[in-house]
Structure formats: C-alpha cells, structure tokens
Amino acid sequence: MDDTKLFPQLKETVCLKPMAGYALAHGHHPSQIQMLDPSHAFFLSLCDKGLLPPQIAFIYGQTFGLKDVDAHSQIDQLLSKYRHFLNFDTTPVPRERFSPQEFLYRADPSALDLATFGKWPVPAGISITLTFSCNFRCSYCYQDNRQRSDRRWSLSKCLELLDEAADWGVVFAGFTGGEPTIFNGWLELLERTLTRGMIPVFTSNGTVIGTDPDIALRLKDAGMEEVTISLDVCSPELHDQVTRTSGHFPKVVDAIRFLRAAGIRVLIKSVLTPMTQHAVQETIDFLVDLGVGGIGISYMESGAINSAANCAPNVTPEELSRVRDRIEQKREQYSHLCNIEPPEDANKLWTETDWYPCGGMISGMSIFPSGDVSVCDKMHGVKAFTLGNVFDAGLKEIWNSDAFARLCERATDPEVVDSDCAICSKLHLCRTSCFVDSFNVTGSYFGKDPSCGGPFLN
Ligand SMILES: C[S@@+](CC[C@H](N)C(=O)[O-])C[C@H]1O[C@@H](n2cnc3c(N)ncnc32)[C@H](O)[C@@H]1O
Ligand code: SF4
Ligand code: SF4
Secondary structure, three states, X not given: OOHHHOEEEEOOOOEEEEEOOEEEEEOOOOOOEEEEOHHHXXXXXXXXXXXXXXXXXXXXXXXXXXXXXXHHHHHHHHHHHOHHHEEEEOOOOOOOOOOHHHHOOOOOHHHHHHHXXXXXXXXXXXXXXXXXXXXOOOOOOOOOOOOOOOXXXXXXXXXXHHHHHHHHOOOEEXXXXXXXXXXXXXXXXXXXXXXXXXXXXXXXXXXXXXXXXXXXXXXXXXXXXXXXXXXXXXXXXXXXXHHOOOOOHHHHHHHHHHHHHOOOEEEEEEEEOOOOHHHHHHHHHHHHHXXXXXXXXXXXXOXXXXXXXXXXXXXXXXHHHHHHHHHHHHHHHOOOOOEEEOOOOOXXXXXXXXOOOOXXXXXXXEEOOOOEEEOOOXXXXXXXXXXXXXXXXXXXXXXXXXXXXXXXXXXXXXXXXXXHHHOOOOHHHHOOOOHHHHHHHHOOOOOOOOOEOOOOOO
C-alpha cells in the first residue's frame, strides 16, 4: 500500500527524551538508544496523533519554515530513517504520547559529532556493581569476586549516585554484581531508579527473589516491568554443578514463578558451557513452560583477571555450531510465545559491513563498590581504565575529566594499538573494541578485538 495513506505510529516501547542540544529515542534496553537531532524527535512525536505523512509534512514544514516540496521530501527521508521505531496502520489512532513542543530547540551539532568520535555528552547508562560477593560460584563467571569494597560503600551512597545520574539525564541504571540482591537495600535502589524516571536494568541469580513472593509484588508496585534471571539448566543436579553450590535450584524457579505471578516480564540469561550444552533444548522447554518472555543464550565470554571464566573449558566451534542449530529449532517452535536468542557465532569474524564494535566506553560508566569508575564491568582494578572514584568526585566531573581524554588518545594511538588497528580506517570509531577480550587473547588491552576480521582500509 502507498505509504502516504498509512498512519505512522511511534512504537509503544519507544520513548523520546529532550537533552541539551540533542534528543534521545530509546527502548527498554541500553542497546536500543539513539541520539537524534531535536527536529527528528519532533517528527517522531508527531507520529502518534493519527496523522498521515502529508499532514505531518505540512506541520513540520510550517514549524521549520520549509517549502512544501522540501518538507515532503524530508518527511519521506525521516520515515525511512526511523522505520525501526515505527508501526504503520490503515486507521488513525489519535493519541498524544509526547509533546512536539518539547523538541523545539536548536541542535548542537558538536554534541552529536562528539558522541560519534568521542563520548556521549551524558552517558546513556550507568552500571553499578552493588557487591562483589555472591552466593554462587558459577563455573563460567566473568567477574573476579575477590575484589574489595570501600568501607564507605553504602545504600545512601548508591542512592546519591542514582539521584545524580537522574538529574544529569542518564536513561538506564544497571545493577549487577556479584549477586545484587545480597546488597542491603537493593529493593530501595530499584524503587528510587523508577521514581526518578530511569529504566532499571537488573540481573539476578534469583535466590533471594525466590524466598518470598512479596518481593515480586513490591517490585511490581514500584513499576518494575522486567527482570532478568540467570538460569542455564533445568535440573537441580546440573544447577548445583554449574553454580558449584547445593540446593538452590527450586528457589530460582520460584523466583521466576513469583515474578510472573506478580505480572512482571521475566527474561532469562543462560551461558553455554560444555556442561550445559546437551540440556539446552530441555531447558528451553522448561523455561517456556514457566512463562518467560525471552531467553538469551550466550557463548561464554572471557572475563576479568582472576575470573572463573578464564580458566573454564568452553564449547568447541563444532559444538557451538550444533547447539546453535538446536536452539534455532526451538526458536521457530516457540516464536509465538517467547523470544529466543541463540548465541552468536563466535567464530565468525567481523567484516566491513557487519562490524559491530563495543560502544560501552563512550556511552556508559561502570561503578564499583570500591568507588572506582571504569569503562567496563569487567575492569575493576585495571588502573589505565579507571576514570576516577565517586568518593573523590561526582559522576559528571569524572565523565568530563582528563582521564577519559587520555584513555581515548591511547586507544587511538597508532604507537599503542595493534598494528592492524593502527592502519584501520575504523580505529577512531572502534578504539580496538573489547579491551578485555583482547587482553585475554593477546596480553594487551589495545590488541585487535578477537572478533575482528579487519583491518578495514576504506
Ligand atoms: C556477572 S552476573 C551478575 C548478576 C547475577 N549474579 C547473575 O548471575 O545474574 C551478570 C550476568 O552475566 C552472565 N555471565 C557471567 N559470566 C559470563 C560469561 N563468562 N560469559 C557470558 N555471560 C556471563 C551471568 O549469567 C549473568 O546473567
Ligand atoms: S554469574 Fe552471577 S550468580 Fe554466578 S557467580 Fe557470577 S555473579 Fe554469582
Ligand atoms: S582492526 Fe582494530 S580498529 Fe579496525 S575494526 Fe578491527 S578491532 Fe577495530
């Protein structure tokens, strides 16, 4: 059907947020966030009022003083550029989710440029490692839980960090660990995140949530829509082996049940290991039966220095390929019930067209119980990647400090980076990508990312 006869609607899951000199469009996960020119957010805000594209073009043209023909051509381009945020309907659905007036301010092109080649003016998200402690000892864990917390690390300090992040315009607040539910006050932190209008990103092993159905109800009351629970297997015996503990499996299953009963969407994160690969189809059946909304199965990544992940056996390329096929079958079988994500093919190297570097360093901050702020959850204690400490300075000050600029210089210095990266045309956007994976393979944080098939010379 002719697009001019369809009513574009901003997807229910997409939010728009005005920022200084730019705007944000985002979903419920940090991977779904995009910086926009405010006028583009203005356009998206008009895609919810039951207007046809020619009517949107009229309003857009009048607002920005454009000739008719230019307004129509710009709206055509914007419809195509932001298609992933839109649905199209044949009947109008007049409703107002975002006020177009909120996006009538001048863009600051330097903010958008800086975000591409430097860092975001305000991080899209912060990730707080609430504690290094954990009641599990998962065979594959990427964290080094022998690290120390500062004695000043407390609930009040974490609440202060959340308030500071919210005032600054941060969208996502992640809570991880160790096991975050072991930290006294974790529920209050989620509540504060929600009352301050940020989106919590929360992953837990489920053992505390599974002890009391009231926890899930309290989360629901606070407005929590989604929780991620880590579970790799569907039998108590295997769960004991993977987590190197005893008897916790029923609590994890109860956590899923309690959250579902409270009306919270449950996502599952599973890690593929030689121990769990044979049970993957049964595990998917079991989880779908429990009513989970999504299952993300990942290949075991390398981890922090001294983490279990770096000494654990991994699946072979052939095994991975076979398991991916089995997961693919289940994905099709359950496509109407649950979103199943198979692990990426770890042996496929990036090409020029599917190159996808880590953007963590430029759009997020990882804060640890020592107070240190780093570019990644796996890099506590790595001095060269520590940008500051929250007991000495505020988040904003740390983000804008010289430490970031110095690190960025090193990550793009041909004298420092791998010789392939030094000649690669993508270096200033890529900064050699995953520092941890590079370190674990090459012994240098600025080695070429092991997933990369570069250098790319165009
Ligand atoms: C480090 S844990 C911390 C939160 C909590 N203790 C949990 O397990 O959910 C965060 C997530 O990372 C995943 N994870 C841990 N080690 C991993 C590895 N080596 N590769 C991929 N994912 C891993 C866990 O399964 C979990 O979903
Ligand atoms: S993956 Fe989570 S539950 Fe397992 S040891 Fe690591 S922090 Fe603990
Ligand atoms: S060669 Fe280096 S800089 Fe270029 S894309 Fe690969 S990892 Fe990034």
